[in-house]
Amino acid sequence: xxxxxxxxxxxxxxxxxxxxxxxxxxxxxxxxxxxxxxxxxxxxxxxxxxxxxxxxxxxxxxxxxxxxxxxxxxxxxxxxxxxxxxxxxxxxxxxxxxxxxxxxxxxxxxxxxxxxxxxxxxx
Numbered sequence: 001x002x003x004x005x006x007x008x009x010x011x012x013x014x015x016x017x018x019x020x021x022x023x024x025x026x027x028x029x030x031x032x033x034x035x036x037x038x039x040x041x042x043x044x045x046x047x048x049x050x051x052x053x054x055x056x057x058x059x060x061x062x063x064x065x066x067x068x069x070x071x072x073x074x075x076x077x078x079x080x081x082x083x084x085x086x087x088x089x090x091x092x093x094x095x096x097x098x099x100x101x102x103x104x105x106x107x108x109x110x111x112x113x114x115x116x117x118x119x120x121x122x123x
Contacts, residue, residue: 001050003073005057005066013057015070017078020049020087049085050078055098062097068105089113 001017024043028036052074055067078086091098093112103109 001074001077003070005070005073007061012061013055013066013070015052015055015067015074017050017052017074017086019044019047019083020051021047023047045082048083049087050083052086052088053090065101067098067101071105 001015001019003015004011005013021040021044024040024047027043028039030036032040052071055070057064057066057070088102088107089111091102093099099109
């Protein structure tokens with residue numbers, strides 16, 4: 001799923017989402033062979049969730065709500081394919097601009113993922 005927004009013929013933003021194959025991959029235990037790939041092929045129509053990986057807008061247009069316009073453009077295509085849920089798992093907690101836009105668009109934060117980092121010398 002992609003959406004591109006243009007202003008005066010110039011692209012200023014893009015939204016990218018992928019169907020969430022994780023439940024199908026979990027069913028086949030990550031094994032494509034001997035028959036796992038067939039399960040993926042046949043069950044792909046049952047996917048109900050999309051993972052929105054990125055909504056990018058050039059800096060001079062970021063505070064105009066174009067990210068929500070990109071997502072709104074993807075909505076009819078998602079619904080036509082039977083997708084009813086979306087996950088925005090790559091929005092950093094410190095990205096207040098994106099989080100604020102999503103919250104103003106009516107989305108709720110249901111999960112928080114944490115990333116920790118440690119140097120090898122600390123072990």
